[in-house]
Amino acid sequence: MTTRRTGLREQKKQATRQALRAAALRLALERGPDNVRVDDIAEAAGVSPRTYNNYFSSREQAIVAAVTGEREARVAAAVADRPGGVGLADAVIEAIVDQYTAPGEPGQDALLLITTRPALRDAFIDTTAAIEHPLTDAIAERLGDGAGAGDGDGDGERDPHTARVLAASVAAAVRVALEHWLRTTAASVTAGGLVVPSGSLPDLLRATLAPLAPALDAAEQRALRRRRR
Amino acid sequence: MTTRRTGLREQKKQATRQALRAAALRLALERGPDNVRVDDIAEAAGVSPRTYNNYFSSREQAIVAAVTGEREARVAAAVADRPGGVGLADAVIEAIVDQYTAPGEPGQDALLLITTRPALRDAFIDTTAAIEHPLTDAIAERLGDGAGAGDGDGDGERDPHTARVLAASVAAAVRVALEHWLRTTAASVTAGGLVVPSGSLPDLLRATLAPLAPALDAAEQRALRRRRR
């Protein structure tokens, strides 16, 4: 009811997407990421090279997607699941910290690979942009834009901008945090010789998102006041 | 003392960059943007195609750069020039409105061309990312991070994150505003048949940036309080 449009189509689609991600990561780990052609990935996944490009627009995207998974959807769900009692800022910040802290499946070697190669780091950072639209919907929901089931792109809401701006700002802040994290960890890797998994990524995320808390809470107060009217 | 590093080198560099921008826009206007190969642009600017790619990584970037110019530097300068009396939020918002309202040189036909073609619209939207770093420096300056002349990437400041996050958020908000503006104007163009230059872009920018004002002012208050200590 939520995401299935026809059932079998979407299922097969996700299957091939999954196969491509897995193949890309596996090959990138076996040989270096520079010794992997897109033809190899396509062949390993059992599809045509052209089909591969229908799913991912770059080789790095596929590799990174194997690690990030469906983080964007999980973030949105996490925001929606927080009880209404906590403030919007806390809800958003903690939801993000949760989703970016839970290592889930990513093997440490995959993360090392990503932090090492610049192209992969960039692709990993670009991933944060994907959380913007789901997060927009989640925030709009919490702000109580009562105007129906528009999926975020319609112009029917009371204030179309606030949710979008806040979501975009949060995504940008997360990107800033990841950039900083990748820079420092990369530096420490170069210096120490052994990988330092993190300088406490949760704390860094909280510190980076903190400046946005006033904006989030102010928007929530505005929404409450307007709704009460 | 500000931007010149060696003098003649930078001068020639800006000259070729300018030549490439101008050639790209001129050719894109004469023929359609789809009938312009990068070889043509390079030839019109008198450089090799390879050199062209040293300056712009896509054909659309070059065309759009002819219109946007050095907007990023002007935004930063505008923020820095506001008197210290006005709040940070007002300073940033009005500076941005000024720079995005002043049409400057862009001919209306060039703007029409950009709003029409999707690829050019995307490139135009991506331009907003460029204001992030200059804006970071300007905001950091206003927040009075007293720790020396670091150009924004050093870690020597008191709070390295706030300025970066705020600048990134502002850039993201501007991007949201431009996306909305381009969508609606494109729709009205399709509907009306004649181009509608804007539905008051300044007001749209102000409305889109408004949700960030609490964050900007809160950061300023924090900085003041910390500095007084």
Place this chain on the structure above:
DNA sequence: CAAGAATTGTGCGTGTGCGCAAATTTGCGT
């Protein structure tokens, strides 16, 4: 003023992104 260092323009080759149109698969109505 001369030699060295650094930066920029250039040619070449490779891998890749993507538009287009035909072929195949899937969903749905009857």
Place this chain on the structure above:
DNA sequence: ACGCAAATTTGCGCACACGCACAATTCTTG
């Protein structure tokens, strides 16, 4: 069960982004 419409895959082809090695020009230092 069958056929029509929509969506997806695939092959083809072209233009392009980018790494690498090298030549030319400019800045620096003795």
